[in-house]
Amino acid sequence: MVGTMAPKDTHTALWPAPRASATVDATVHVPGSKSVTNRALVLAALASEPGWLRRPLRSRDTLLMAAALRAMGVGIEEGVGPDGTGEAWRVLPTGLHGPATVDVGNAGTVMRFLPPVAALADGPIRFDGDPRSYERPLHGVVDALRVLGARIDDDGRGALPLTVHGSGALDGGPVRIDASSSSQFVSALLLSAPRFNQGVEVRHIGSTLPSMPHIRMTVDMLRSVGAQVDTPESGGEPNVWRVTPGALLGRDLTVEPDLSNAQPFLAAALVTGGKVIVPDWPARTTQPGDQLREIFTEMGGSCELTEYGLVFTGSGSIHGIDVDLGEVGELTPGIAAVAALADSPSTLRGVAHLRLHETDRLAALTKEINELGGDVTETADGLHIRPRPLHGGVFHTYDDHRMATAGAIIGLAVDGVQIENVATTAKTLPDFPDLWTGMLGKN
Ligand SMILES: O=C(O)C1=C[C@@H](OP(=O)(O)O)[C@@H](O)[C@H](O)C1
Numbered sequence: 001m002v003g004t005m006a007p008k009d010t011h012t013a014l015w016p017a018p019r020a021s022a023t024v025d026a027t028v029h030v031p032g033s034k035s036v037t038n039r040a041l042v043l044a045a046l047a048s049e050p051g052w053l054r055r056p057l058r059s060r061d062t063l064l065m066a067a068a069l070r071a072m073g074v075g076i077e078e079g080v081g082p083d084g085t086g087e088a089w090r091v092l093p094t095g096l097h098g099p100a101t102v103d104v105g106n107a108g109t110v111m112r113f114l115p116p117v118a119a120l121a122d123g124p125i126r127f128d129g130d131p132r133s134y135e136r137p138l139h140g141v142v143d144a145l146r147v148l149g150a151r152i153d154d155d156g157r158g159a160l161p162l163t164v165h166g167s168g169a170l171d172g173g174p175v176r177i178d179a180s181s182s183s184q185f186v187s188a189l190l191l192s193a194p195r196f197n198q199g200v201e202v203r204h205i206g207s208t209l210p211s212m213p214h215i216r217m218t219v220d221m222l223r224s225v226g227a228q229v230d231t232p233e234s235g236g237e238p239n240v241w242r243v244t245p246g247a248l249l250g251r252d253l254t255v256e257p258d259l260s261n262a263q264p265f266l267a268a269a270l271v272t273g274g275k276v277i278v279p280d281w282p283a284r285t286t287q288p289g290d291q292l293r294e295i296f297t298e299m300g301g302s303c304e305l306t307e308y309g310l311v312f313t314g315s316g317s318i319h320g321i322d323v324d325l326g327e328v329g330e331l332t333p334g335i336a337a338v339a340a341l342a343d344s345p346s347t348l349r350g351v352a353h354l355r356l357h358e359t360d361r362l363a364a365l366t367k368e369i370n371e372l373g374g375d376v377t378e379t380a381d382g383l384h385i386r387p388r389p390l391h392g393g394v395f396h397t398y399d400d401h402r403m404a405t406a407g408a409i410i411g412l413a414v415d416g417v418q419i420e421n422v423a424t425t426a427k428t429l430p431d432f433p434d435l436w437t438g439m440l441g442k443n
Pocket residue numbers: 034035036108109181182183184187210211214329330353
């Protein structure tokens with residue numbers, strides 16, 4: 001296996017989650033969005049001219065994406081931007097070639113967005129990854145690609161590991177998929193579709209479709225590089241997306257801060273009754289993390305979006321919430337952590353698909369919060385959380401970055417919480433421990 005594996009000995013290491021000794025008052029510069037960085041890399045690799053990616057996220061998931069595209073022949077030069085300010089990557093779309101091997105790690109974006117890219121390469125592309133990647137749903141992408149003309153060898157489950165036998169081009173056309181287990185099936189097919197001979201028409205036929213903001217992000221970013229996309233929201237049929245074939249432009253794109261990774265820092269303001277400022281919070285964005293402004297306000301905070309960024313202030317009280325998180329599933333672990341410290345119960349709904357994320361997040365949150373003395377029960381599609389006084393203990397993280405940050409939130413208010421393998425935050429936020437202690441004035 002190639003790529004950026006987390007070192008083994010960090011898996012059992014325990015990190016004493018710092019207890020907040022005072023109200024937090026900090027400005028936290030949150031690194032770039034994983035979801036934007038990995039979409040931008042794919043689109044730049046498929047473009048007909050070079051492009052720039054400024055302030056890209058440098059984390060396990062994005063480095064795996066860059067390594068995979070490089071393995072297929074794309075040039076990605078890491079350096080500073082054209083005006084000398086900040087990190088910027090130059091992407092040179094110099095072809096898509098096999099044979100190559102791709103390590104997806106446990107990155108949903110890599111395992112789902114790249115098989116359609118591989119179908120356009122001129123040789124076999126082998127996909128492998130962490131053990132968990134074998135269990136995460138991929139059938140929506142694999143089955144659809146076969147309908148669209150690709151040859152794929154897998155073990156019969158439509159899951160990893162597998163080989164896409166790229167032939168240099170893909171027919172494309174209409175396809176029906178059930179994306180109820182991951183919005184990334186839809187995003188994956190749309191992102192590469194301008195390069196399919198007939199483009200694509202994706203029709204979602206499942207009962208529910210999670211993470212709509214992430215599909216909007218895909219559509220927005222496609223349009224920003226010149227693709228023509230018809231969506232349900234632009235007057236098309238419900239649950240149908242169409243992409244017209246055509247060349248993609250090389251762009252100069254600045255990546256927004258990752259608003260889902262801003263969550264633990266905003267939560268710190270909420271939990272301690274303090275204030276956290278996140279510079280460069282975008283005024284308009286498709287990122288699901290933007291919904292934290294509303295969710296955390298309902299849970300007791302208040303926020304002001306200024307030209308400088310988001311100013312989020314806790315009131316000293318934390319309220320429970322009854323909320324459907326289907327659109328913003330990746331925010332669930334952080335919301336559950338805050339809810340466990342609230343003054344009233346919470347019900348988090350619409351997130352059954354989290355059982356197939358980095359880990360089974362509903363089971364993991366239930367077990368870990370309850371082992372600290374909490375009272376959480378799983379429902380068919382979410383969690384009931386009844387706050388109780390918590391005590392210290394080991395918070396296991398199951399190689400899930402958002403479990404680690406959820407544990408750190410609880411540790412702010414509870415003595416003796418120890419986070420197992422905090423290094424797993426490197427999936428999307430390698431700087432987490434430093435940013436966290438910096439926020440608390442403990443560096
Ligand atoms: O497209 C994306 O960038 C993402 C989509 C969502 O996936 P699911 O729809 O599988 O939940 C989200 O949870 C994940 O963190 C990132």
